[in-house]
Amino acid sequence: MWAMVGGWVRTLIVIVLIGNLVDIVMPKGDLRRYAGLVVGLVILAVMIRPLSSAVGYVNRDHPVSAFSWVSRGPSLTGAIASEERHQAEAMVQTVPGVRACAIRSLSGSSVRVLVNVAPRTSRKLVRTMAQQAVSLTMGRGVRVAQLQMLSAKTS
Amino acid sequence: MKTMRLGLGAATIGLFLCLRTGLAKAQGVGPTIRNQLQTLNDHGLNQALNQLVAGPHPVQLPSVGQVVNDLIQRKNPFDPNALLQALERAALGDFNQMARVLGILFILAVLAALLERLAETSDIPEVVRIARWVVLSAFITVGLRSFTSAVHLVHHMVSSLVGLMESMIPTVIVLMAGSGALTSAGIFHPLMLATINLTAVLTKNWVLPAMMLATVVELVSHWLPRFSLNSLAALFRQIGLTLLGGLMTVFLGVMAVEGAAASVADGVLLRSSKFVMGSFVPVIGKAVSDAMEAVLGSSMLLKNAVSLVGALAIIVLVVFPLLKLMVMMFLYRVAAAATEPLAVEGMVKSLNAMATAIGWLVAIAGAVALMFFLIVTVVLSASNGAVP
Numbered sequence: 001m002w003a004m005v006g007g008w009v010r011t012l013i014v015i016v017l018i019g020n021l022v023d024i025v026m027p028k029g030d031l032r033r034y035a036g037l038v039v040g041l042v043i044l045a046v047m048i049r050p051l052s053s054a055v056g057y058v059n060r061d062h063p064v065s066a067f068s069w070v071s072r073g074p075s076l077t078g079a080i081a082s083e084e085r086h087q088a089e090a091m092v093q094t095v096p097g098v099r100a101c102a103i104r105s106l107s108g109s110s111v112r113v114l115v116n117v118a119p120r121t122s123r124k125l126v127r128t129m130a131q132q133a134v135s136l137t138m139g140r141g142v143r144v145a146q147l148q149m150l151s152a153k154t155s
Numbered sequence: 156m157k158t159m160r161l162g163l164g165a166a167t168i169g170l171f172l173c174l175r176t177g178l179a180k181a182q183g184v185g186p187t188i189r190n191q192l193q194t195l196n197d198h199g200l201n202q203a204l205n206q207l208v209a210g211p212h213p214v215q216l217p218s219v220g221q222v223v224n225d226l227i228q229r230k231n232p233f234d235p236n237a238l239l240q241a242l243e244r245a246a247l248g249d250f251n252q253m254a255r256v257l258g259i260l261f262i263l264a265v266l267a268a269l270l271e272r273l274a275e276t277s278d279i280p281e282v283v284r285i286a287r288w289v290v291l292s293a294f295i296t297v298g299l300r301s302f303t304s305a306v307h308l309v310h311h312m313v314s315s316l317v318g319l320m321e322s323m324i325p326t327v328i329v330l331m332a333g334s335g336a337l338t339s340a341g342i343f344h345p346l347m348l349a350t351i352n353l354t355a356v357l358t359k360n361w362v363l364p365a366m367m368l369a370t371v372v373e374l375v376s377h378w379l380p381r382f383s384l385n386s387l388a389a390l391f392r393q394i395g396l397t398l399l400g401g402l403m404t405v406f407l408g409v410m411a412v413e414g415a416a417a418s419v420a421d422g423v424l425l426r427s428s429k430f431v432m433g434s435f436v437p438v439i440g441k442a443v444s445d446a447m448e449a450v451l452g453s454s455m456l457l458k459n460a461v462s463l464v465g466a467l468a469i470i471v472l473v474v475f476p477l478l479k480l481m482v483m484m485f486l487y488r489v490a491a492a493a494t495e496p497l498a499v500e501g502m503v504k505s506l507n508a509m510a511t512a513i514g515w516l517v518a519i520a521g522a523v524a525l526m527f528f529l530i531v532t533v534v535l536s537a538s539n540g541a542v543p
Contacts, residue, residue, distance in 0.1 A: 002360070002361075002364045002368075005364075005368065006364075006368065009368055009371070009372060009387075012372075012384060012387070013371075013372070013375050013384075016375065016379050016382045016383075016384060017379060019379075019381065019382045020379040020380075020381045020382060023381045023382075024281055024284060024285060024288070025281070036381075039382060040382065043382060047387075
């Protein structure tokens with residue numbers, strides 16, 4: 001940061017130095033006044049160069065959008081959807097016999113439910129409960145499209 | 156309920172300390188504190204302190220043990236006369252050193268004045284003007300060199316202050332926890348480290364470069380008066396001073412609030428722990444609670460001794476660079492006053508600008524030193540509220 005500022009200041013000082021030299025060497029007359037104006041314009045251009053390049057950078061490559069520098073990660077909608085899914089999973093896990101549950105969103109308003117259950121758990125019960133949990137947390141229109149039940153021994 | 160639990164915790168720590176140092180009841184504070192002093196490892200701290208303050212004008216700082224012994228015997232632990240004598244020697248040395256630079260500046264000023272008079276009578280004034288301009292550039296180079304050395308001085312001072320604080324913090328925090336100020340210890344450890352490093356980084360990487368650039372640009376503007384960059388210098392100076400002012404405001408607010416909160420919390424904690432000890436532990440409860448108080452009190456005395464040594468070290472560390480900067484500023488003002496009758500365009504202005512810039516450096520160094528000094532004193536007084 002300061003290295004950049006230092007380079008900028010060095011350029012400015014060199015230009016001011018040259019301008020003063022020109023001012024000393026130039027013969028008196030109209031030309032001298034115009035030379036002074038030109039040197040002043042050059043100093044102005046060098047001075048605002050960092051500013052204008054910053055503005056150009058923002059406009060060209062990084063259009064400013066509100067809060068673009070705040071949001072990193074899932075959007076608010078995404079966070080809410082994930083939270084709803086976790087709630088539905090937790091509800092399904094309260095069904096007797098269910099060891100673990102994972103809910104994945106499919107396209108449209110349907111979900112896929114994966115459950116790990118103890119042997120001899122009623123598929124119908126799990127399906128009903130999953131449907132109720134999903135429609136309670138994720139909205140009435142959402143339905144369970146697939147139900148996959150595993151009863152792997154997890155020791 | 157939570158206070159009760161914390162109180163039990165503090166009581167346990169107190170009991171542990173009692174057992175470590177032997178049941179200290181009725182022995183008074185002297186033997187207990189000597190026991191604690193033997194178990195406290197202050198060798199590293201003392202070594203770091205003496206390394207830090209050993210400059211060209213070394214001042215012998217008392218060790219923590221000496222301070223404690225002197226305080227118990229009601230003697231003054233530090234002799235200010237030694238410091239004053241060292242200061243006098245340092246001031247004379249700086250005066251000598253700066254007088255040489257001033258001699259060069261005076262010779263250049265006289266040369267420039269001669270050339271100025273020549274230019275007024277000469278047929279080709281341009282050539283003589285360029286010659287005078289070259290003399291002025293030599294003048295400004297000498298001035299900038301001395302200003303750079305002043306900036307390095309402040310840089311070095313801030314670094315050694317950080318080193319000093321970092322060698323002191325662990326000992327103080329341990330003793331603070333030992334004197335029952337658990338909340339203060341928990342709050343102040345991260346707070347102190349964060350504040351110290353923030354101050355150091357901001358000062359060294361932002362404030363000092365900004366001031367350096369401001370001075371360079373201002374001197375160049377006096378050197379090249381036709382197209383000058385005075386406002387740019389003002390901009391850089393404003394950036395540096397705003398950063399320093401903001402840092403100081405935030406720092407003072409944080410220290411005041413945290414100090415008050417921690418002190419109150421610790422007071423409640425310690426009183427409840429004494430009450431728990433005295434009333435719920437049968438038979439020996441009262442004795443142990445009295446002994447605990449003796450141990451906590453002596454821990455506090457030790458902690459205050461360490462903080463006292465730290466505050467002394469900060470003063471000794473800061474006062475020599477500040478004195479040198481003051482001497483420089485004074486001599487630049489004298490030079491400006493002396494060269495004014497020579498009527499050389501730009502010379503008096505650049506000398507005054509140099510003096511002002513060194514004055515700002517004094518302000519920056521003083522502000523940083525004051526902040527570190529405040530850390531020590533706020534921590535000292537905040538955690539003293541714990542022991543009744």
